[in-house]
Amino acid sequence: MTEVGRRAPFQILAVVAVLVAFATLWEGYKAMGDATGGTWPGTDRELPVATDDLTLPHVHEILGTMVDPVQRGGDETLAVFLVKSAWFTFKEAAWGFAIGSVFGLGLAIVMLRSSFLDRGLLPWINISQTIPLIALAPIVVTWGRTTFLSDVQAVSLIAAYLTFFPVAVNGLAGLKSPPDESLELMDSYAAPWSATLWKLRFPAARPYLFPAFKLAATLSVVGAIVGEISSGVRGGLGRVILDFAGRYSTGPERLYAAVIASALLGLFVFGLTVIAERIALRGQLLEDVG
Amino acid sequence: MTGDAAVRVRSVEKTFNLGKVGEVAAIRSVDLDVAPGEFVSLIGPSGCGKSTLLRLIADLIEPSSGTIEVFGKPAAQARLDQDYGMAFQRSGLFDWRKIAANIELPLELMGWTKEKRRQRSAEMLRLVKLDEFADHYPQQLSGGMQQRVAIARALSFKPQLLLMDEPFGALDEMTREHMQSELISIKTELDTTVVFVTHSIAEAAFMSDRVVVLSPRPGEIHEIIDVDLGTRVPDTREDPEFFKKATEIRESLRSVKAAE
Numbered sequence: 105m106t107e108v109g110r111r112a113p114f115q116i117l118a119v120v121a122v123l124v125a126f127a128t129l130w131e132g133y134k135a136m137g138d139a140t141g142g143t144w145p146g147t148d149r150e151l152p153v154a155t156d157d158l159t160l161p162h163v164h165e166i167l168g169t170m171v172d173p174v175q176r177g178g179d180e181t182l183a184v185f186l187v188k189s190a191w192f193t194f195k196e197a198a199w200g201f202a203i204g205s206v207f208g209l210g211l212a213i214v215m216l217r218s219s220f221l222d223r224g225l226l227p228w229i230n231i232s233q234t235i236p237l238i239a240l241a242p243i244v245v246t247w248g249r250t251t252f253l254s255d256v257q258a259v260s261l262i263a264a265y266l267t268f269f270p271v272a273v274n275g276l277a278g279l280k281s282p283p284d285e286s287l288e289l290m291d292s293y294a295a296p297w298s299a300t301l302w303k304l305r306f307p308a309a310r311p312y313l314f315p316a317f318k319l320a321a322t323l324s325v326v327g328a329i330v331g332e333i334s335s336g337v338r339g340g341l342g343r344v345i346l347d348f349a350g351r352y353s354t355g356p357e358r359l360y361a362a363v364i365a366s367a368l369l370g371l372f373v374f375g376l377t378v379i380a381e382r383i384a385l386r387g388q389l390l391e392d393v394g
Numbered sequence: 395m396t397g398d399a400a401v402r403v404r405s406v407e408k409t410f411n412l413g414k415v416g417e418v419a420a421i422r423s424v425d426l427d428v429a430p431g432e433f434v435s436l437i438g439p440s441g442c443g444k445s446t447l448l449r450l451i452a453d454l455i456e457p458s459s460g461t462i463e464v465f466g467k468p469a470a471q472a473r474l475d476q477d478y479g480m481a482f483q484r485s486g487l488f489d490w491r492k493i494a495a496n497i498e499l500p501l502e503l504m505g506w507t508k509e510k511r512r513q514r515s516a517e518m519l520r521l522v523k524l525d526e527f528a529d530h531y532p533q534q535l536s537g538g539m540q541q542r543v544a545i546a547r548a549l550s551f552k553p554q555l556l557l558m559d560e561p562f563g564a565l566d567e568m569t570r571e572h573m574q575s576e577l578i579s580i581k582t583e584l585d586t587t588v589v590f591v592t593h594s595i596a597e598a599a600f601m602s603d604r605v606v607v608l609s610p611r612p613g614e615i616h617e618i619i620d621v622d623l624g625t626r627v628p629d630t631r632e633d634p635e636f637f638k639k640a641t642e643i644r645e646s647l648r649s650v651k652a653a654e
């Protein structure tokens with residue numbers, strides 16, 4: 105078995121253990137607060153976060169609300185509703201990821217080709233990421249409405265905006281990573297620039313690209329959710345979070361459930377990139393001589 | 395133009411960063427002819443321009459002045475025509491490619507069919523005695539084996555000229571001697587011309603028909619030593635004539651350093 109194969113069950117175990125530990129801490133903290141009346145034991149210093157059921161609902165309540173119907177008297181449970189919403193957001197994020205990655209790689213290639221553009225573009229690429237998404241999202245949505253873009257497409261574009269950055273930056277580093285010797289070797293074959301790109305630079309860039317893809321995948325979910333919230337697009341987790349936040353006082357556990365759903369979606373897309381990485385790098389992960 | 399030399403170097407100079415900060419005169423007024431089928435070694439103090447001279451012949455860099463012809467054509471044309479194969483000190487294998495695919499890389503770039511490539515890489519693997527490793531990845535091979543793969547790659551399209559820059563530099567002494575014998579037998583079999591950069595006096599003496607001793611930077615040809623040891627066999631290394639040549643090369647190297 106490969107090292108990866110051996111590691112996988114262990115990793116799942118570790119993740120579950122951390123989850124259990126976290127739930128235990130959560131409940132332990134609540135219990136402590138309830139016992140002392142909201143202060144650190146033996147002192148009168150107040151706890152940083154209140155432990156009442158509105159601020160911190162019980163773990164079992166959060167889990168319990170998952171199987172409650174979303175609408176009073178309806179058939180659909182909250183869990184099913186959240187999965188549907190997550191799927192909707194996932195599609196937006198996936199488009200954003202794809203567009204952002206292609207754009208990011210394109211930028212990396214352009215910057216590789218021209219040191220002038222490399223120097224000219226890099227500061228702007230950096231600055232682009234300092235613009236708060238909250239400010240940018242409504243602008244993109246508004247622009248989208250004046251053109252052919254639907255709101256959902258505008259949301260994907262917002263996700264792409266976060267995605268392209270790590271791909272461009274790491275991609276460029278990866279494309280530049282082959283040693284001079286390898287580049288000279290390709291030169292000695294009189295290989296055209298494109299052949300050097302495909303047969304040397306891209307394969308060599310994979311170890312740089314996959315960490316970027318992992319980050320970009322998670323960012324694309326963040327971008328999609330924030331985009332939904334700013335545009336009011338219905339159907340995805342962003343809207344759900346907005347709604348549940350509005351009704352927090354009557355059902356705090358629902359917002360927590362929606363946040364957990366977003367986190368799981370993030371984990372899911374992260375997992376997809378990990379699988380993609382293992383497929384793409386499978387040769388290099390071999391260790392034992394066959 | 396004359397067709398009778400494999401490599402013809404005429405009054406070649408190379409200055410890096412000419413007219414800029416960090417200007418380095420690497421080699422100066424080099425004239426050198428290498429005959430077809432000849433094995434010529436370049437030896438000299440570190441930094442004297444051996445690699446530079448080799449890269450000039452390969453047209454990986456251009457001379458500041460002078461001309462270089464390979465098989466009677468300008469070096470640039472020879473590179474486009476794939477007239478030479480090249481091997482470096484580090485094997486430079488692509489670690490995402492299996493051994494056979496590494497050997498096939500130049501063939502792929504030349505547009506050979508898959509079937510022809512397979513056939514040739516199998517043949518080359520037999521030549522360097524690594525038949526069983528076609529489907530391994532480079533990391534699964536020892537340094538010496540990787541170097542053999544690099545040589546197989548350089549020879550895969552059977553170029554008439556092989557340019558090698560300290561190809562055995564990173565190997566232990568035993569592996570090195572073994573590889574030297576292997577290279578000689580491969581070279582003889584394919585009738586290849588070889589220009590070979592080395593730091594090892596014994597290696598130069600054992601392998602070469604002629605040894606070119608370069609002076610310190612900017613490198614100039616200090617002396618060319620003819621070596622005639624007949625057919626090389628492992629016992630050649632114990633031949634008194636071999637020791638005589640090694641001493642001659644050593645003394646030549648000493649005298650360039652002393653003249654510095």
Ligand SMILES: Nc1ncnc2c1ncn2[C@@H]1O[C@H](COP(=O)(O)OP(=O)(O)OP(=O)(O)O)[C@@H](O)[C@H]1O
Nearest residue numbers: 410411418420439440441442443444445446447611
């Ligand atoms: N691309 C370059 N730009 C600037 N200077 C260079 C470049 N390549 C080589 N040089 C310089 O040219 C000189 C000769 O270098 P070269 O690599 O040819 O030496 P060498 O004889 O191969 O040395 P070694 O035996 O250590 O490999 C050195 O002083 C080196 O610093």
Ligand SMILES: [Mg+2]
Nearest residue numbers: 444445446559
């Ligand atoms: Mg060198």
